[in-house]
Amino acid sequence: MRIGIAGAGLCGRLLAWQLARQGHSVTLFDRDSGAGEQSAGLIAAAMLAPYSESLRAGNKVFQLGCRALRQWQGLLSLLCHDSGVKVELRHSGSIAVAHRADALELDDMSRRLQALPAVDLQRPYWLSASELRAAEPELDNFERGLYLPGEGCLDNRALFAALGQAIDKAGGRWRRQQQVETVGAGFIRSGGASHRFDYVFDCRGFGAGTDLRELRGVRGELLWVRATEVKLSRPVRLMHPRYQIYIAPKPDHFYVVGATEIESESLAPITVRSALELQSALYTLHTGFAEAEIVQASSQCRPAFEDNLPRIYQAEGLMRVNGLYRHGYLLGPTLVARALALFENRAVDPGNGSLEEAIKVIPA
Ligand SMILES: Cc1cc2nc3c(=O)[nH]c(=O)nc-3n(C[C@H](O)[C@H](O)[C@H](O)COP(=O)(O)OP(=O)(O)OC[C@H]3O[C@@H](n4cnc5c(N)ncnc54)[C@H](O)[C@@H]3O)c2cc1C
Incomplete structure (x- = not known):
């Protein structure tokens, strides 16, 4: 089929790759250069944190998120085969810590996580000071940590x-720097021209608001820093009553420090307040970050519906796949698998039963 995809962010790329490798003729439209610089997916921390996210998002996201870890392993090895690029995936757990004055935050987190339903991941458990140092030697100013397997x-x-x-190799085509005005059944309108396809996917994330009135943007800000003196091997979360930060280690001494969450659709640069909060929390976690270089300070909007769960809107020749909110990496593979199954008219394994409920499919 001739398939048009509006939006080459996280969702659009995952769909385009899988559709192109099935032999469909795929054309991707994006307003950016094709590198993803205007997508939430590129600046995100890309944390896969079902336990931590369950504190705000609840059981459904937790159960779906636990699957994502397995799904990513399979997807990344296929992607490496197709593209020749190895994408690093760390999944040896994360650690939550708190300063002594905020110890109750960590106790509360532990209590709430113990109440989650059993899954095929080990339950969170406490690390003593010496166990914490054995796992992350540089977290030596904390008396304990909560390990999230x-x-x-x-x-x-x-x-x-x-x-x-991988999209290029599978024959996908790009229409870069193309602002999409509207997406409808079988067409994508861009630059005043209507481009016709057999089937169209709308994956514009927050940018789809013109066609999806119920979508809102939730602003997030974060920092990419490079710290050659810091050696953290796992994501670390610092619990604090007012703001919590996480640090996600990336290859080559990069760390992503995030993220604010503000009910605003502003795409303005990061504010002084947010930058100060992120940096001071970072420094109190590990003084080695004092000499870190701030490589990038980013802000973007997470695409969200009222219930903060993803949705698929479907009509003949059209599918809108959106609402990944703060869970693009955690829920993206499941959402895309669901979209592909609907497109192919296949039934999908509902897994632990939460899939059907968590991803609403609505007539467009
Ligand atoms: C600060 C921050 C931190 C995050 N951290 C995490 C995390 O740790 N873990 C996690 O799971 N998720 C995280 N997320 C969430 C995740 O990034 C999003 O859920 C995910 O990127 C949404 O994917 P998407 O493809 O729907 O949208 P996007 O990735 O934003 O892609 C949308 C694409 O559509 C294009 N587009 C939009 N409008 C138009 C238009 N009119 N014309 C042409 N092109 C258009 C954009 O240029 C973009 O390329 C974070 C998000 C933010 C903002």
Whole structure:
């Protein structure tokens, strides 16, 4: 089929790659250069943190998120085969810590995580000071840590590049720097012209608001820093009553420090307040970050619906796949698998039963 995809961010790329490798003729439209610089997916920390995210998002996202770890392993090895690019995936757990004055935050987190339903991941458990140092030697100013098995993060910059190459190799075409005005059944309107396809996917994330009135943007800000003196091998979360930060290690001494969450659709640069909060929390976690270089300060909007769960809107010749909110990496593979199954008229294994409920499919 001739397939048009509006939006070459996380969702659009995952779909385009899989559709192109099935032999469809795929054309991707994006307003950016094709590298993904205007997508939330490229600047994100790409944390895969079902336990941590369950604190805000609840059981459904937790159960779906636990699957993502397995799904990414399979997807990344296929992607490496197709693109020749190896994308780093860390999944040896994450650690939450708190300063002594905020110890109750960590106790509360532990209590709430113990109440989650059993899954095929080990339950979170406490690390004593010596166990914490054995796991992460540089976290030596904390008396204990909460270990969250299975959590991790992936190298999203490499992922975007790998998906781009795999799409090229599978014969996908790009329409770069193309602002899409509207997407409808069988067409994408861009630059005043209507481009016709047999089937169209709308994957514009927050940018799809013109066609999806119920979509909102939730602003997030974060920093990419490079710290050659810091050696953290896992994501670390610092619990604090007012703001919590996480640090996601990336290859070559890069760390992503994030993220604010503000009910605003502003895409303005990061504010002084947010930058100060992120940096001071970073420094109190590990003084080695004092000499870190701030390589990039980014802000973007997470695409979200009222219930903060993803949705698929479907009509003849059209599918809108959106609402990944703060869970693009955690829920993206499941959402894309669901979209592909609907496109092919296949039934999907509902897994632990939460899939059907968590991803609403709505007539467009
Ligand atoms: C600060 C921050 C941190 C995050 N951290 C994490 C994390 O650790 N783990 C996690 O799972 N998720 C995280 N997320 C969420 C994740 O990034 C998003 O859920 C995910 O990127 C959404 O994917 P998408 O493809 O729908 O949208 P996007 O990735 O934003 O892609 C949308 C694409 O559409 C294009 N586009 C939009 N409008 C138009 C238009 N009119 N014309 C042409 N092109 C258009 C954009 O240029 C972009 O390339 C984070 C998000 C933010 C903002």
